[in-house]
Amino acid sequence: MRTDAAEVLDSAIPVLAKDRAASMQVIAARAGISRATLVRHFPTRKLLVQAMAEKILDDCDRVLAQAEGDAAPMEQVLAALVAAYTPFAQLWNLVYVDPDVSGLPEASTRAKAIFIRTVKLMERGQKSGLLRGDMPATWLASTFCGLAETAWELTLEGHMGARQAPDFINAILLHGASA
Structure with a gap:
């Protein structure tokens, strides 16, 4: 499972590109990471x-x-x-x-x-x-x-x-x- 912030970003960018309204839960799921991992690196969608x-x-x-x-x-x-x-x-x-x-x-x-x-x-x-x-x-x-x-x-x-x-x-x- 990805845990590095740079890898999280690399995985999340295409998700947001396809679905600009994606929630943090959706971004995490489609990026193949847990929501907890995503939120640990980026506590809010705006910060992400x-x-x-x-x-x-x-x-x-x-x-x-x-x-x-x-x-x-x-x-x-x-x-x-x-x-x-x-x-x-x-x-x-x-x-x-x-x-x-x-x-x-x-x-x-x-x-x-x-x-x-x-x-x-x-x-x-x-x-x-x-x-x-x-x-x-x-x-x-x-x-x-x-x-x-x-x-x-x-x-x-x-x-x-x-x-x-x-x-x-x-x-x-x-x-x-x-x-």
Whole structure:
């Protein structure tokens, strides 16, 4: 049985993504942990959601820091960013929409900063010639995050394999949906 707080969060995030109204009892049951274990780490649902947001924001920061510091060709940087798409999916799926998170000014500020950094990476991709220059970098960053969310949800629902998701995101981001 899982007892580590990080493992509890990893198990609870997909549950809340599928059912935003899930109670602590439902979250614990669907995450495969006891309610006592969940409450020991996160005494209230609000604290659980806030901890989830913090983890997601920290994960996005970590992935972006690696991408920003990577001097490799942009194809490799983008591939690494896309391979680590999950926190960006979770950011859009949970952090931007949950009232327990959206009411926290620091979470909102961090989420906006993460998006700005993602836009800057897309600008870097445009300058390198990898990404289209005729679209705003904001559009490309939003597209990446939207594709990440879609891939994550489809993976959670069993409609695609976890290893397929980065390839699909990359294909659409780089080539669109044309044949």
